[in-house]
Amino acid sequence: RSRHGVRHICSLGAVAVRSRYLSEFGKMLLQLQKVGLILLQLFAGSEKMQPMMKPKVVSMSVIKDSLIQHGTHHFRFEYPGEDAPGASPSPSDTPWNGFAVRRGYAFNVSIEVNAEVDCSVEFFRFQSASLQDQRFKVVRCHGKDTRRKSQDDSFFYVVEVTTSVLDPIARYNDITVSAGGDDERFQYGYPFPVYVLFNPYNPEDTSAYCPDKHFRKNYLEEESSVYFQGDISNVDIDHWYYAQYEPVMLEASFDLLATYNKDTSNYTLEDPKMAVRHILKTIGYWTEAKPAQGNPHGILNGHWFDEDFSGGVNPDDWVSSFDIVDKWYKMGKTPVNYGQCWVFAAVGRSLFASLGLVSRQISGYSTTVDGSVTQYTDGLEAHTFGDGKSHHIVAFFMDESGKMRFQWGMVWNFHSWAEVYINEPSEGKKYDGWHISDPTLPGEGPMPTKAVHDLVEDYDFDSTSFIGDVKSTLVYQLVKCLPEVDEHKLPANTTTCPTVKTLKVNARGCPLLLTSSDHNPQIQMEITASYANHSVDGFVPLPGGVKPYPEAMAEASLDHPDAKAG
Numbered sequence: 001r002s003r004h005g006v007r008h009i010c011s012l013g014a015v016a017v018r019s020r021y022l023s024e025f026g027k028m029l030l031q032l033q034k035v036g037l038i039l040l041q042l043f044a045g046s047e048k049m050q051p052m053m054k055p056k057v058v059s060m061s062v063i064k065d066s067l068i069q070h071g072t073h074h075f076r077f078e079y080p081g082e083d084a085p086g087a088s089p090s091p092s093d094t095p096w097n098g099f100a101v102r103r104g105y106a107f108n109v110s111i112e113v114n115a116e117v118d119c120s121v122e123f124f125r126f127q128s129a130s131l132q133d134q135r136f137k138v139v140r141c142h143g144k145d146t147r148r149k150s151q152d153d154s155f156f157y158v159v160e161v162t163t164s165v166l167d168p169i170a171r172y173n174d175i176t177v178s179a180g181g182d183d184e185r186f187q188y189g190y191p192f193p194v195y196v197l198f199n200p201y202n203p204e205d206t207s208a209y210c211p212d213k214h215f216r217k218n219y220l221e222e223e224s225s226v227y228f229q230g231d232i233s234n235v236d237i238d239h240w241y242y243a244q245y246e247p248v249m250l251e252a253s254f255d256l257l258a259t260y261n262k263d264t265s266n267y268t269l270e271d272p273k274m275a276v277r278h279i280l281k282t283i284g285y286w287t288e289a290k291p292a293q294g295n296p297h298g299i300l301n302g303h304w305f306d307e308d309f310s311g312g313v314n315p316d317d318w319v320s321s322f323d324i325v326d327k328w329y330k331m332g333k334t335p336v337n338y339g340q341c342w343v344f345a346a347v348g349r350s351l352f353a354s355l356g357l358v359s360r361q362i363s364g365y366s367t368t369v370d371g372s373v374t375q376y377t378d379g380l381e382a383h384t385f386g387d388g389k390s391h392h393i394v395a396f397f398m399d400e401s402g403k404m405r406f407q408w409g410m411v412w413n414f415h416s417w418a419e420v421y422i423n424e425p426s427e428g429k430k431y432d433g434w435h436i437s438d439p440t441l442p443g444e445g446p447m448p449t450k451a452v453h454d455l456v457e458d459y460d461f462d463s464t465s466f467i468g469d470v471k472s473t474l475v476y477q478l479v480k481c482l483p484e485v486d487e488h489k490l491p492a493n494t495t496t497c498p499t500v501k502t503l504k505v506n507a508r509g510c511p512l513l514l515t516s517s518d519h520n521p522q523i524q525m526e527i528t529a530s531y532a533n534h535s536v537d538g539f540v541p542l543p544g545g546v547k548p549y550p551e552a553m554a555e556a557s558l559d560h561p562d563a564k565a566g
Contacts, residue, residue, distance in 0.1 A: 027029070029444035033389045036489075039540040050426055055115040057188035058154065060177045062099040066108035066160075066220035071201060071221065072100040074372045090198045096247040098192035102356055105164030111188075113179050114153050119143055126161045126168030129174040129189075135196070136161050163196055165205045169355060171254040180339050195250055198272055198356035200421070208272050210358040215517045219421070220244075220353055228363035228514045229342060231413040235514070237524065239347050240361070243322035244353035252299065252325045253351045254283040255333070255547040259297055271358055272422045273446055275459065276435070279351050280443035284309045284344055285335040293441050297330045299347055300339035300440055312337020321350035348439030349418040358386045358421035359437075363414050365512040369515045370468030371409025390464045392472040397497060405479055405492040409472065419515070432531070436466050453533050470510035470531050476503040508532075 001246060025355050052427050066072040078097050101107045109126065119141040126136045138161055145156035175190040198208035200216055210216050216226070223242050230236035233535045243249055257278050269275045285294040288304040294302075305307065315338055318324060324347055339347070345361050352359040372391040394409035410539065417438035424431045435446035443463035481497040483492040509532055517525040 031551065040456060041416060044294075054183065054186050055179045056186040057113050057178055057179050060188055060190055061110050062247060063108040063110055063158065064224060066098065066106070066424075067085065067101065069201070069295050070100075070102040070105050070107065070199075072102060072197065072427040074221065075100050075250065077247055077249055078243060084523055085213075095435070097331065098194060098247065100195040100197055100250060100533050101151070102197050103163045103167045103169070104199050104202045104205055106160050106162040107161050108138055109177075110147075110148060111157050111159050112179055113155050113157065115453055116155050116181055117157070118148075119157055121144050123180055124157070124159045125176075125178045126159070127176060128172050135167055135170070135172075136163060150384075165199065165202060166270065169198055169259075170274060174194070193251075195254070197354075198275075200356060203490050206425050207423050208421075209423060212518070215358050215421060217430060218516070218521045219357075220519050221356045222521045224423050225361075225516040225534075226524060227342060227346065227361045227416065227516070228524065229414060229416075230365075235365070235512075235524075239319065240344065241320040241322060242353060243325075245352050246322050246325075248325055248329065249321065249350050252328070253279065253354050256295075256351070256395050256422045258298070259295065270550070272355075272420070273424075273435070273461075275355060276420050276422070276446045277356070277436050279348060280437055280445060281346055282443075283351070283439045284441050284443060286441045289441075294443070296335070297333050298335050299325060299563040300344055301335035301337050302340065302344070303338035304340060305530050309338055311498075314338070314456075315340040315343050316347075319336075321347045325350075330390065344439040344441075345416040345418050348437065351438070352418060352420050353443060360419050360515050361416060362419055362436075362513060362515050363416045364470055364510045365414045365514075367415040367469050367510050368392075368472035368474070369410045369412070370465070371395060371407065374466075388390040390466045390468060393475060394472045395475040397477045397494075397499070398491075399479055399497075400504045405481060405485070405497050409468075415440075417445075419449065421531040422446060426447070427438070438466075449530050453531055455533070470513070472509065474506040476506075477501075478503050 012431075015106055044201050045085040051163040059134065065075055076096070077099055097219055098279045111124060118549050124138050124141060126138055128135055135156050138159060140160050142152065142160060144446055145158045151158060158507060160208040172194045175194050178187040178188065180186075200204040200208050200210040203211070210220075223244060224239060225242070228237060229239050229482060256297045257275065269278070281556050283298050284300050284302060285296055287302065301312070303312075303315070309315070318339075322341070324336050324339075328334070342361075342363070349359045350362050370390055370392050372393045394407070394411060397405050399405055406423075417436060417440070419434040420437050422435045423429075423435060431448035431450055434449045436449055436452060437445040445539045446552040447459055447461050447463050451463060452470065455467060456469070457464055457467065478500045479497040480500050481492060482490060485496050487491050511528070513528045513531055515527055517523045
């Protein structure tokens with residue numbers, strides 16, 4: 001009879017034994033009780049006598065081959081059960097575990113359970129503990145994992161999981177896997193992070209998709225390339241290791257995103273523009289500024305205007321984003337000394353690529369800082385023409401001896417920034433493609449390169465500043481200063497040193513922009529034409545207002561050989 005029945009009779013027997021008068025019926029029940037106890041001992045360990053146990057997930061690991069379509073198999077994680085090289089040392093000098101996937105693409109995991117199960121879609125669940133089923137979806141179970149040997153209490157199954165292209169990028173530290181329900185007693189908590197990244201390979205990821213396979217290969221998959229320093233007359237070519245597939249770079253990207261938004265534990269973003277914007281605003285710090293600028297927990301601390309780098313590393317000595325980010329972690333996420341524009345640009349480009357965005361580093365020669373709107377110190381004066389608008393002017397005021405008395409704005413030998421490939425579905429296809437993203441303090445962009453080319457002043461994210469960087473007109477003025485200026489009784493400005501005449505106007509803007517080639521990242525490629533538009537470039541300040549260069553030059557009738565568009 002059933003085990004339940006045996007227990008019932010045993011219970012009755014116990015009642016009979018406790019009776020004052022032991023009848024023959026009671027003796028019979030006593031014998032049955034003894035038999036029942038023997039039966040219980042014999043079958044207590046038998047599975048046939050126990051209710052079916054709920055299967056418990058014991059472990060889970062990603063199947064690396066399923067990440068090839070994603071391109072995330074390049075990340076140097078440790079993959080249990082895979083014949084793959086170990087990760088480069090993490091900040092704690094231990095192997096880095098976890099894995100990364102691109103949104104909208106499926107991936108396979110190997111799930112170990114302690115009992116054989118009915119393999120069906122509904123049976124397994126892969127989810128974030130905090131978000132439940134809002135992100136991941138189990139597509140199907142492919143059956144037992146033939147790569148791994150099952151044992152009496154260990155069975156492996158291949159399960160396919162996917163995400164939506166509409167999902168935000170995220171770092172999940174709370175992934176749980178279960179078989180047959182949500183009972184926490186039978187769940188497995190994956191102890192490592194799972195990263196969901198932008199997908200430049202998938203046309204359905206409309207904001208991050210990059211259709212050019214050469215761009216994807218050389219600006220996303222390649223980890224080293226040339227970059228450029230020097231000046232317009234002497235271009236220096238150097239090499240940089242961007243290290244975007246080192247897990248530490250990926251972790252740093254999400255740490256910066258989380259820092260920028262302190263109100264969320266799992267920081268999430270859907271739009272590549274916003275992800276890039278947040279990185280730009282948090283990557284750097286400048287302690288020398290008064291007051292200090294940027295993120296006090298940023299990766300790099302800037303240092304300009306002198307050659308004293310005794311408190312850190314000379315920016316010229318850096319050759320790798322990995323070295324900088326690894327040092328940042330080892331210093332407890334305090335800014336690393338020191339960075340200048342090309343170092344900021346290189347690290348920024350590494351972080352953008354780690355998030356799944358096609359990106360490259362740009363160097364522009366004789367770039368400018370617009371003097372018509374920016375307030376300077378150290379002898380540099382702002383000038384607004386009284387209308388509060390930017391007119392993209394860099395003006396130099398010299399006396400008859402050729403001595404520079406004062407200036408508006410400035411000209412750099414070169415400036416370096418990053419470009420990121422982003423699509424803007426809300427704008428049609430007008431602004432699909434490269435977006436200028438400058439990680440150097442204060443962190444500006446992203447803005448479509450085409451909007452800079454077309455002088456779109458009212459585009460979001462620092463459009464006027466970028467236009468001023470590459471399109472400012474250089475104006476050289478002859479001035480005659482009052483004696484009090486030479487006696488150091490008065491400062492030199494437009495009042496104390498009035499203009500006698502305009503000597504020269506150069507409206508060509510930035511004459512040379514270089515990046516690494518889209519077919520070979522170890523050689524240079526000129527991209528000046530993607531920024532320059534000499535039919536509209538160049539503005540000259542005149543008494544009657546600021547006018548486009550060709551009209552202004554005809555009106556001014558100035559004699560200077562360089563002053564012509566193009």
